Amino acid sequence: MRLVNRHVIITGGSSGIGLATARQLVIRGASVSLIARNRAGLAEAAELLRPLARKHGQRVEIATADVTRQSDIQQAIGDLINRSGPCDVLITSAGASHPGYFEHLDDAIFREMMEVNYFGTLYAIRAVVPQMIARRLGAVVAISSVAGLIGVFGYTAYAPAKFAVRGLMESLRQEMKPYNITLSIAYPPDTDTPQLAYERQFKPQEATRISGTIKPISAEQMARSIVRGIIKRRFAITADTQSAMLVRLSGVVAPVLNHMFDRSVRQVRREREISEGHSLSS
Numbered sequence: 001m002r003l004v005n006r007h008v009i010i011t012g013g014s015s016g017i018g019l020a021t022a023r024q025l026v027i028r029g030a031s032v033s034l035i036a037r038n039r040a041g042l043a044e045a046a047e048l049l050r051p052l053a054r055k056h057g058q059r060v061e062i063a064t065a066d067v068t069r070q071s072d073i074q075q076a077i078g079d080l081i082n083r084s085g086p087c088d089v090l091i092t093s094a095g096a097s098h099p100g101y102f103e104h105l106d107d108a109i110f111r112e113m114m115e116v117n118y119f120g121t122l123y124a125i126r127a128v129v130p131q132m133i134a135r136r137l138g139a140v141v142a143i144s145s146v147a148g149l150i151g152v153f154g155y156t157a158y159a160p161a162k163f164a165v166r167g168l169m170e171s172l173r174q175e176m177k178p179y180n181i182t183l184s185i186a187y188p189p190d191t192d193t194p195q196l197a198y199e200r201q202f203k204p205q206e207a208t209r210i211s212g213t214i215k216p217i218s219a220e221q222m223a224r225s226i227v228r229g230i231i232k233r234r235f236a237i238t239a240d241t242q243s244a245m246l247v248r249l250s251g252v253v254a255p256v257l258n259h260m261f262d263r264s265v266r267q268v269r270r271e272r273e274i275s276e277g278h279s280l281s282s
C-alpha cells in the first residue's frame with residue numbers, strides 16, 4: 001500500500017511503538033491521528049511530529065479516549081475521520097502489561113489485561129471496518145506480542161489477551177480479504193519503551209532468566225518493520241530473527257523452547273532455595 005496522503009489512525013500513538021510508528025509514517029507522507037488517554041502526552045507527541053509533516057501538507061491530529069470504553073473510542077475515531085478524512089489504515093497499539101506470579105496477581109488484573117489489550121483492539125477495529133468495507137479499501141495492524149505466540153512464565157494475565165488478538169486477526173483476515181482490506185498482526189519482542197520499564201518492576205525472577213541476555217530492540221526498529229509490513233501487505237510482522245522463526249515454526253519450536261524455559265525456572269528455584277534456606281515446593 002502507498003502511504004503518501006493516507007490517513008492513519010493509531011491507538012496508543014502518544015508513546016513507545018505507536019509514536020515511533022507515527023513518526024515513520026509521517027516521514028513517508030501519511031497524515032496521522034493519535035489516540036490515548038492523556039492529553040498532555042498526545043499534545044507532546046503531536047509537537048514532535050508536526051515539523052515532519054510539512055512536506056506533503058499532511059495533518060497530525062489527536063483525540064483522547066480510553067480504548068476500553070467502546071463509546072469513547074467510537075466517538076474519537078468519528079471525530080478524527082471528520083477532521084482528516086476516512087481512515088485508510090488503523091494501527092491498534094494501545095496496550096498494557098502486568099506480569100507477576102499467578103497466585104499473587106489480583107483478579108482485577110486479568111480482567112484489565114483483557115479489556116485494554118483485547119477489547120481495546122476489537123472496539124477500534126469495529127469502529128473503522130464498516131467504512132472500509134463500503135470503500136473497498138483499508139488496512140488494519142494489531143499489535144500483539146511474542147507472548148501472543150508462546151506462553152511465558154509470569155505472563156498469565158497478559159499472554160491470553162495477546163493470544164486473543166491473534167485469534168481475532170487470523171479469523172477476521174479471511175472475512176476482510178474479499179473487500180480489499182488487508183489485516184496484519186505485529187509480534188514485538190521486548191522493546192525499549194515506557195511499558196517495558198513499567199513491567200520490569202513486576203517481572204518474576206524466572207521470567208527475567210527466560211529472557212536471558214536478549215537485548216530489547218528499539219521502538220524505531222519495530223516501527224520500521226510495521227511500516228514495511230503495511231507497504232508490503234504482510235500478515236505477520238516481526239522485527240527480529242527469533243520472532244520471525246517463532247511465527248514460522250511456532251508449532252514445532254514451542255516444545256523445544258518450553259523445555260529451555262522449564263530448565264531456567266528450575267535453576268532460579270534451586271538458587272532461591274539455597275539463598276532462602278527452605279524448599280519452595282513445601
Ligand SMILES: NC(=O)c1ccc[n+]([C@@H]2O[C@H](COP(=O)([O-])OP(=O)(O)OC[C@H]3O[C@@H](n4cnc5c(N)ncnc54)[C@H](OP(=O)(O)O)[C@@H]3O)[C@@H](O)[C@H]2O)c1
Nearest residue numbers: 012014016017036037038066067094095145190191193195
Ligand atoms: N514494549 C514491549 O516490550 C512490547 C512487547 C510486545 C508487545 N508490546 C505491545 O506493543 C503495544 C505498545 O506498547 P509500548 O511498549 O509502546 O507501550 P507504551 O510506550 O507504554 O505506550 C502505550 C500507549 O498506549 C496508550 N494506552 C494505554 N492504555 C490505554 C487505554 N486504556 N486507552 C487508550 N490508550 C491507552 C498510552 O497512552 P495513555 O497512557 O495516555 O493512555 C500510550 O500511548 C502494546 O500493545 C504492548 O502490549 C510491547
